[in-house]
Amino acid sequence: xxxxxxxxxxxxxxxxxxxxxxxxxxxxxxxxxxxxxxxxxxxxxxxxxxxxxxxxxxxxxxxxxxxxxxxxxxxxxxxxxxxxxxxxxxxxxxxxxxxxxxxxxxxxxxxxxxxxxxxxxxxxxxxxxxxxxxxxxxxxxxxxxxxxxxxxxxxxxxxxxxxxxxxxxxxxxxxxxxxxxxxxxxxxxxxxxxxxxxxxxxxxxxxxxxxxxxxxxxxxxxxxxxxxxxxxxxxxxxxxxxxxxxxxxxxxxxxxxxxxxxxxxxxxxxxxxxxxxxxxxxxxxxxxxxxxxxxxx
Amino acid sequence: xxxxxxxxxxxxxxxxxxxxxxxxxxxxxxxxxxxxxxxxxxxxxxxxxxxxxxxxxxxxxxxxxxxxxxxxxxxxxxxxxxxxxxxxxxxxxxxxxxxxxxxxxxxxxxxxxxxxxxxxxxxxxxxxxxxxxxxxxxxxxxxxxxxxxxxxxxxxxxxxxxxxxxxxxxxxxxxxxxxxxxxx
Numbered sequence: 020x021x022x023x024x025x026x027x028x029x030x031x032x033x034x035x036x037x038x039x040x041x042x043x044x045x046x047x048x049x050x051x052x053x054x055x056x057x058x059x060x061x062x063x064x065x066x067x068x069x070x071x072x073x074x075x076x077x078x079x080x081x082x083x084x085x086x087x088x089x090x091x092x093x094x095x096x097x098x099x100x101x102x103x104x105x106x107x108x109x110x111x112x113x114x115x116x117x118x119x120x121x122x123x124x125x126x127x128x129x130x131x132x133x134x135x136x137x138x139x140x141x142x143x144x145x146x147x148x149x150x151x152x153x154x155x156x157x158x159x160x161x162x163x164x165x166x167x168x169x170x171x172x173x174x175x176x177x178x179x180x181x182x183x184x185x186x187x188x189x190x191x192x193x194x195x196x197x198x199x200x201x202x203x204x205x206x207x208x209x210x211x212x213x214x215x216x217x218x219x220x221x222x223x224x225x226x227x228x229x230x231x232x233x234x235x236x237x238x239x240x241x242x243x244x245x246x247x248x249x250x251x252x253x254x255x256x257x258x259x260x261x262x263x264x265x266x267x268x269x270x271x272x273x274x275x276x277x278x279x280x281x282x283x284x285x286x287x288x289x290x291x292x293x294x295x296x297x298x299x300x301x302x303x304x305x306x307x308x309x310x311x312x313x314x315x316x
Numbered sequence: 317x318x319x320x321x322x323x324x325x326x327x328x329x330x331x332x333x334x335x336x337x338x339x340x341x342x343x344x345x346x347x348x349x350x351x352x353x354x355x356x357x358x359x360x361x362x363x364x365x366x367x368x369x370x371x372x373x374x375x376x377x378x379x380x381x382x383x384x385x386x387x388x389x390x391x392x393x394x395x396x397x398x399x400x401x402x403x404x405x406x407x408x409x410x411x412x413x414x415x416x417x418x419x420x421x422x423x424x425x426x427x428x429x430x431x432x433x434x435x436x437x438x439x440x441x442x443x444x445x446x447x448x449x450x451x452x453x454x455x456x457x458x459x460x461x462x463x464x465x466x467x468x469x470x471x472x473x474x475x476x477x478x479x480x481x482x483x484x485x486x487x488x489x490x491x492x493x494x495x496x497x498x499x500x
Contacts, residue, residue, distance in 0.1 A: 097435065100442075101441070102442070102445070104442070105442065105445040105448075105449045108354060108358075108449045108450050108453055151441075254452065
């Protein structure tokens with residue numbers, strides 16, 4: 020359990036370092052091509068942060084509105100509240116708000132930029148189809164997302180995807196605009212300059228794709244991490260494993276979920292994950308792998 | 317001149333890390349105390365629920381006086397317990413008494429359908445869970461606090477300011493590890 024937590028933390032850390040490396044290379048190429056130095060990075064970072072700031076700051080409100088989640092009160096759902104309160108105590112966090120989606124497809128997610136502003140959302144189907152131990156497993160997984168600041172990590176990943184996309188775009192555009200400037204700067208003869216340009220084009224075309232893949236990979240590592248640290252909260256991995264099995268067997272898609280919010284849920288609510296390519300672009304690891312990891316604890 | 321600056325920077329780093337370690341030791345100790353208080357909060361909640369539960373069951377099952385008396389007695393003992401050990405024993409007794417109370421309830425289908433009773437039963441089950449989680453969090457906090465006092469370099473600071481390791485909460489009997497079984 021502890022090893023899995025440490026391993027997944029390191030993995031997501033290295034992915035982010037790799038991401039930063041990619042951004043660094045792109046910045047350098049952009050600087051070489053246009054003579055603007057690191058200004059490209061600063062501009063791209065500012066734009067990307069501005070674009071995502073709203074979604075970070077109001078992450079809970081936006082996603083609640085999209086998912087049609089309604090706040091609920093303790094007297095109506097004492098069962099859910101007791102489970103959430105218990106796990107908040109176990110995690111040493113303030114109790115998150117609870118919301119309900121009126122849908123029979125069993126699923127859940129957590130959001131909010133920090134533990135103080137966090138919210139846990141479950142569907143009606145989840146409460147109906149899981150027993151108490153399984154529900155505790157799912158809520159513990161969501162509590163772990165909150166404790167690990169996963170909204171922040173996800174936002175960071177989106178910002179980095181944005182920076183890469185902008186820089187790549189500008190590198191390609193610089194060929195259209197600044198041909199003269201470049202000719203003046205090429206020192207080492209035509210061959211090397213041509214090679215550099217070729218590499219720059221290749222890099223600028225492939226980077227956005229690589230960035231997306233990195234983002235999905237980070238998301239998958241965070242799911243594994245939340246499974247492991249959730250199991251540490253309940254000290255009972257089979258609870259979550261059995262819940263995941265039930266959620267996987269349920270073939271009903273969740274109507275209020277879409278491509279933009281799918282990555283939040285504990286299991287993919289769109290239920291269309293098959294094939295190796297889809298696996299690369301998936302925000303969630305295959306459920307069988309998650310269950311296997313839980314059973315190993 | 318360079319040597320002077322290097323020395324100055326080194327001293328600054330040492331002072332900053334010293335302050336950082338001391339502060340984190342203090343906050344870890346406070347977290348342990350807070351976690352322990354949280355256990356008491358949940359225990360108190362459980363004691364408060366029991367009279368209500370007994371009253372509700374009494375309304376349907378008047379003749380089971382023996383069971384009620386046992387529950388009430390165990391509760392009083394648990395509240396007035398002076399030492400941790402005494403409290404542990406009283407808690408065990410209380411858990412046993414509650415178990416027999418719920419066994420009695422099985423014979424009264426009307427009671428099992430009573431909304432008030434179901435609510436109390438859920439509250440009790442939830443509180444049992446919270447007590448267990450609060451104890452778990454206390455132990456987790458103690459583990460972090462003790463670890464900080466054992467590893468280098470924070471062990472030096474801990475020794476200097478005489479930080480004491482805290483004790484884990486342990487349950488002696490294996491039986492008491494399980495919360496009272498409340499069926500739904």
